[in-house]
Amino acid sequence: MSRLTAENTELALEIIGRYPRPKSALIPLLHLAQEQDGHVTDDAMSHIAELIGVSAAEVLGTASFYEMFKFEPVGRYMVNICTNISCQLMGGEELLEHAEATLGIRPGQTTADGLFTIEDVECIAACTEAPCLQVNYRYFHRITNAEFDQLVDELRSGARTDIPPHGTLATVRQRIPADRRAGVVTPENTAHPVWLASSQEAQS
Amino acid sequence: MSTTDVPRIITSRFEFDDSHTLARYEATGGYEALRKAISMAPAAVADEVKSASLLGRGGAGFPAGVKWGLAPAEVWPRYLVVNGDESEPGTYKDRLLMERDPHQLIEGVLLACYAIGCGQAFLYVRGEMALAQERIAAALNDAYAAGYIGRNILGSEFSVDIVLSWGAGAYIVGEETALIESLEGNRGMPRLKPPFFPAAKGLYMQPTIVNNVETLSNLPWIVRNGGEAFAALGAETSRGTRMFAVSGHVKNPGVFEVEYGVTTFRDLIFSPEYAGGIRDDNAIKAFIPGGASAPWFFEEHLDLPLEKVTIDRAGSMLGSGAIVVMDETTDAVKACLRVVRFFARESCGKCTPCREGTTWLEKILQRILDGYGRPSDLALLLDVCDNISPGIAWPPKQTTICPLGPSAVSPISSALERFRPEFEARITQAEQTRISVPVAFPKAVTHA
Numbered sequence: 001m002s003r004l005t006a007e008n009t010e011l012a013l014e015i016i017g018r019y020p021r022p023k024s025a026l027i028p029l030l031h032l033a034q035e036q037d038g039h040v041t042d043d044a045m046s047h048i049a050e051l052i053g054v055s056a057a058e059v060l061g062t063a064s065f066y067e068m069f070k071f072e073p074v075g076r077y078m079v080n081i082c083t084n085i086s087c088q089l090m091g092g093e094e095l096l097e098h099a100e101a102t103l104g105i106r107p108g109q110t111t112a113d114g115l116f117t118i119e120d121v122e123c124i125a126a127c128t129e130a131p132c133l134q135v136n137y138r139y140f141h142r143i144t145n146a147e148f149d150q151l152v153d154e155l156r157s158g159a160r161t162d163i164p165p166h167g168t169l170a171t172v173r174q175r176i177p178a179d180r181r182a183g184v185v186t187p188e189n190t191a192h193p194v195w196l197a198s199s200q201e202a203q204s
Numbered sequence: 205m206s207t208t209d210v211p212r213i214i215t216s217r218f219e220f221d222d223s224h225t226l227a228r229y230e231a232t233g234g235y236e237a238l239r240k241a242i243s244m245a246p247a248a249v250a251d252e253v254k255s256a257s258l259l260g261r262g263g264a265g266f267p268a269g270v271k272w273g274l275a276p277a278e279v280w281p282r283y284l285v286v287n288g289d290e291s292e293p294g295t296y297k298d299r300l301l302m303e304r305d306p307h308q309l310i311e312g313v314l315l316a317c318y319a320i321g322c323g324q325a326f327l328y329v330r331g332e333m334a335l336a337q338e339r340i341a342a343a344l345n346d347a348y349a350a351g352y353i354g355r356n357i358l359g360s361e362f363s364v365d366i367v368l369s370w371g372a373g374a375y376i377v378g379e380e381t382a383l384i385e386s387l388e389g390n391r392g393m394p395r396l397k398p399p400f401f402p403a404a405k406g407l408y409m410q411p412t413i414v415n416n417v418e419t420l421s422n423l424p425w426i427v428r429n430g431g432e433a434f435a436a437l438g439a440e441t442s443r444g445t446r447m448f449a450v451s452g453h454v455k456n457p458g459v460f461e462v463e464y465g466v467t468t469f470r471d472l473i474f475s476p477e478y479a480g481g482i483r484d485d486n487a488i489k490a491f492i493p494g495g496a497s498a499p500w501f502f503e504e505h506l507d508l509p510l511e512k513v514t515i516d517r518a519g520s521m522l523g524s525g526a527i528v529v530m531d532e533t534t535d536a537v538k539a540c541l542r543v544v545r546f547f548a549r550e551s552c553g554k555c556t557p558c559r560e561g562t563t564w565l566e567k568i569l570q571r572i573l574d575g576y577g578r579p580s581d582l583a584l585l586l587d588v589c590d591n592i593s594p595g596i597a598w599p600p601k602q603t604t605i606c607p608l609g610p611s612a613v614s615p616i617s618s619a620l621e622r623f624r625p626e627f628e629a630r631i632t633q634a635e636q637t638r639i640s641v642p643v644a645f646p647k648a649v650t651h652a
Binding site for chain 2: 018019021024026028031052054061062065066068069080083084085086090122123126127128130134137138168169171174175176177180182183184185186187189190191194196
């Protein structure tokens with residue numbers, strides 16, 4: 001399996017450079033690895049460990065805490081159906097059952113063609129739009145069974161080009177231009193903020 | 205109740221399709237507050253926020269101005285951390301603010317950094333919110349290019365970098381010390397307070413102010429219009445306006461910005477300009493007033509104003525502004541189980557009463573729902589609750605580091621107190637129909 005590509009390694013170094021401590025970049029780098037491969041591979045975790053100067057076990061230790069990181073291949077489309085209270089009241093569990101029947105899989109499983117994984121997820125902050133779901137973390141509000149079927153058809157046929165494969169979150173990355181950058185403030189940098197200092201001088 | 209003369213403070217741009225762009229933001233007063241602030245002394249900006257009496261909008265409702273003042277004097281550096289990890293069930297407001305008006309949030313972050321003296325801020329967005337991350341990334345890039353963020357902002361001595369970071373799926377990270385752990389690249393487990401109050405020992409053990417997205421989104425308006433104008437709105441102990449999400453069995457579920465402390469639950473749930481009443485004109489059975497962690501309210505609470513002190517005294521909380529309405533057709537056992545199951549799944553596992561307790565609460569409720577309940581189960585539920593939160597009182601005591609465990613007690617104490625016969629009926633019915641050997645494994649709510 002794969003380490004980060006040269007391009008992603010460069011990006012990883014840029015991200016690490018934004019934090020006072022390299023380990024703070026760990027979760028963003030795990031997302032980068034998942035974006036590259038669709039899931040987080042052992043090799044990628046070893047590579048990340050090298051980049052931020054911790055052991056591979058520490059990387060796995062953090063990664064395994066978080067629901068979104070997958071350590072085995074999942075479907076190209078991760079379908080997360082909310083069944084928490086607001087969605088449950090409005091038919092989220094029935095929607096999940098319908099999705100299971102339509103795709104022939106249970107939550108946590110992937111269809112044989114590798115296209116779909118279903119998850120039964122906790123509240124995703126679309127409570128007034130229940131029942132709701134996400135496909136690769138893109139929202140679909142007030143979904144009926146018929147709309148679910150249509151969505152599955154569109155995803156299968158490749159018509160939904162607006163939804164990138166699993167692993168890709170934001171399609172815009174933060175870029176801090178070198179000429180505008182204020183710079184990392186490490187805990188060792190105990191200097192009084194200059195704008196506070198001059199304000200105090202002006203007052204005294 | 206009149207709503208027409210109350211300004212919309214934080215949702216004023218939502219009506220525009222391009223509300224997330226720098227062009228729209230600048231055309232509607234955007235970054236004026238920043239210009240005004242850097243012509244003022246940082247302490248004067250902090251005073252403006254203090255005089256606004258802005259309560260934190262994340263759940264605990266702690267005054268923002270007071271929180272800023274808790275950072276020990278002359279200990280540098282200080283950090284600002286933005287809590288955009290909205291995930292309390294029923295809560296839907298911070299995502300809207302991040303997706304629809306990211307510049308307003310960014311300007312709020314800048315104002316806070318200027319006032320507190322932070323040279324670097326971390327904006328932590330929930331992992332599952334791809335569009336919010338995207339909109340904020342684009343907004344940050346545009347604001348850097350325009351000179352609003354970075355070195356010598358608008359030609360002043362004020363310099364700050366705002367770093368966009370995001371989570372990866374863990375409710376507990378919304379707790380401020382767990383969020384800091386996550387930002388340090390660790391498992392998101394809360395720290396013990398004391399000694400680890402973030403304002404004293406937070407990110408990298410430095411003084412750190414953690415503020416919620418909605419809280420910070422109020423700052424541009426406050427600085428532009430003055431803290432007094434903000435404090436003129438709302439009730440004495442709950443100033444300004446606030447966003448409330450009304451979900452569940454209502455005709456017109458939605459997110460509404462209303463004057464804080466004045467509007468009542470009945471207004472929000474029944475008024476045609478808000479949620480418009482219960483679906484099919486059914487009777488209301490119960491409602492959650494402030495997110496899944498809050499004890500439930502009932503019909504007799506409808507006329508209470510959405511005001512912090514009143515609601516605290518009435519035995520619940522406004523929490524994160526999440527009102528979940530259940531009509532008379534709701535199965536109390538099922539609803540209770542669903543909320544408890546959430547806490548069982550999201551317990552980080554650090555404290556035994558929560559890790560073990562929430563898991564057992566879920567198992568017991570599940571077997572009651574599945575028809576395998578025992579007559580002793582209701583007492584057992586309360587006993588487990590008492591071990592997590594001694595006395596099962598409000599506000600809750602806790603045997604745990606953070607309030608997640610006690611939160612799982614709220615739905616059980618509420619539902620059992622009010623709907624005990626429903627639980628008993630499930631158990632009695634189960635006794636009558638129980639067969640010695642289950643023919644199939646009882647159908648359980650599936651776990652991912």
